[in-house]
Amino acid sequence: MTSVSFPDDFNLADYWLYQRLREGRGEHPAIRMGDRSWTYAQVAGRSHALARALVEYGVQPGDRVYIVLPDIPPFAWAIFATLTAGAVVTMGNPVAPAADLARVVEYTGARVLVTTPAVADGIVAELPEESRLARILLVPDAAIDDNPEAAAEAGPVLAGARRWWKSLDRAMVDGDASMCAMPRTHRDDWAIWLFTSGSTGTPKAAMHCHRDFAFNTEVYAKGTMGYRADDVTVSVPRLFFGYATGTNLWFPFAVGATVCLFPERPTPESLAKAIARYRPTIVTNVPTMLAKLLDHDDELRARGEAGLDLSCVRFHLSAGEALPPALLERFLARFGGAVYDGIGSAEMFHIYCTNRPGDVLPGSLGRVVEGYELAVLPEDASGAGAPPVPVGEIGVLWVKGDSVAQGYYQDREKSWRTFHGHWCRTGDLFRIDERGYLWFSGRADDLLKVGGVFVAPLEVEECLCTHAAVSGAAVIGAQEQGLTKPKAVVVVRPEARGRLADAAGRAALAKELQEHVRGRLSKHKYPRWVVFVDELPRNDRGKVDKKALAAKEAAGELKGEGAA
Secondary structure, X not given: OOOOOOOOEOOHHHHHXXXXXXXXXXXXXXXXXXXXXXXXXXXXXXXXXXXXXXXXXXOOOOOEEEEEXXXXXHHHHHHHHHHHXXXXXXXXXXXXXXXXXXXXXXXXXXXXXXEOHHHHHHHHHHOOOOOOOOEEEEOOOXXXXXXXXXXXXXXXXXXXXXXXXXXXXXXXXXXXXXXXOOOOOEOXXXXXXXXXXXXXXXXXXXXXXXXXXXXXXHHHHHHHHOOOOOOEEEEOOOOOOHHHXXXXXXXXXXXXXXXXXXXXXXXXXXXXXXXXXXXXXEEEEOHHHHHHHHHHHHHHHHOOOOOOOOOOOOEEEEOOXXXXXXXXXXXXXXXXXXXXXXXXXXXXXXXXXXXXXXXXOOOOOOEEOEOEEEEEEOOOOXXXXXXXXXXXXXXXXXXXXXXOOOOEOOOHXXXXXXXXXXXXXXXXXXXXXXXXXXXXXXXXXXXXXXXXXXXXXXXXXXXXXXXXXXXXXXXXXXXXXXXXXXXXXXXXXXXXXXXXXXXXXXXXXXXXXXXXXHOOOOHHHXXXXXXXXXXXXXXXXXXXXXXXXXXXXXXXXXXXXXXX
């Protein structure tokens, strides 16, 4: 296994950012948004000034700073400033419900909140009077061609609240005037808390130290994927999500590359514009957007317009949900380039198993990243020392590596179930073949028991996606006379939407999809009902929200074409 070590005195802001200045890359473009750009020296200057301001405002090592911003450049200096000050980065989705964001403020005990005026108003309205939050720094909610460093004014709620707030641009002026020294940090001090997706409950903060992120940067970003100084990066997932913070901020910064941002909601149209504008070499992507880019290209060509030009992209990264082989084949045949599918988690910071340059096996999640170790154990295994399941059989994936979190904040019971020293029990079902390739089979709590036999929804979903009419699918359990049966929720491709114009067309397509699965999988696995929707619901990480689908099913809102 790869051995990577870091000194006792170690800080991620120095590793990712300030080291680039010592390497002579201070004048290289670090961030672009629209027609504006910021060099590494400019990002470093802003980050250090804001760090001094945080210390001036009373932020102590280990205090949490909650950053709730869209994908705009101040997100970067807020992160690097927090790390420089020895504080702990926590990140939130600015379009999440205000009550959820306020709950995280209280859960983490955040001392400082960095956000936009509208989001701040929503959070403040939900906070209790005894909140530990001491200061709010405001950033303008800038569109791609706006100035993200303009002064920000408090909204009506915050302006009338008995709380300290300041525009971020004024805070950096305070920092420039401050003589506060930055604290020393140890490689094992808390640095960043990443939130789980909450697929099986309320999201929890996985507590990570400085060395965790540097380790993964070395073995995955540099050693496996080959990030380069001449790379230009763009991301579909938003920066608050650790998958994107890594691939579209920290990893490119570690090699002196250029990060490109667009704050608009990611759609095929907004992504296509970003690619045309920035000409990225690396795109952080998800399978759903890969499918939508194909659909968008179909629509453009059907109107007689030029199709999408993705020729600049060296590779797309894919994670967060399964990438069906049929979708990968279509995407590569249309656009060329490469797509590297992998798996990671908040508990391990980032990707630990992946397809990679020169080594891609469609349908698999590739092989383990050097420096990590994988084991597929029986579901009832209580420790990493348990005998693994036979090669090719399904079990629960355990991961060992130096980026493993220290535990979940304020949840010892869940921590004991998940973290076992150097090992993490993922809760995901996988099999490893004789060549070491990993194959995802869903989460243990997603399995459906149909006719006394377990069915993995993922297998049915991937089968449905091989049909020419299907753009995406999710399979959940539904009840038929007290028995669980599969129900498919399907998004169809643009050229097939005409088949949904009337009841007869929907029924015919549903029957066709049922027979498509019946002919390829065991009989009990086919969906007894097919529901057609315009879009699948997703959580703030971009994953299909099966809890939302299950709630709709319980409420009788998923009416599909009948059981057959």
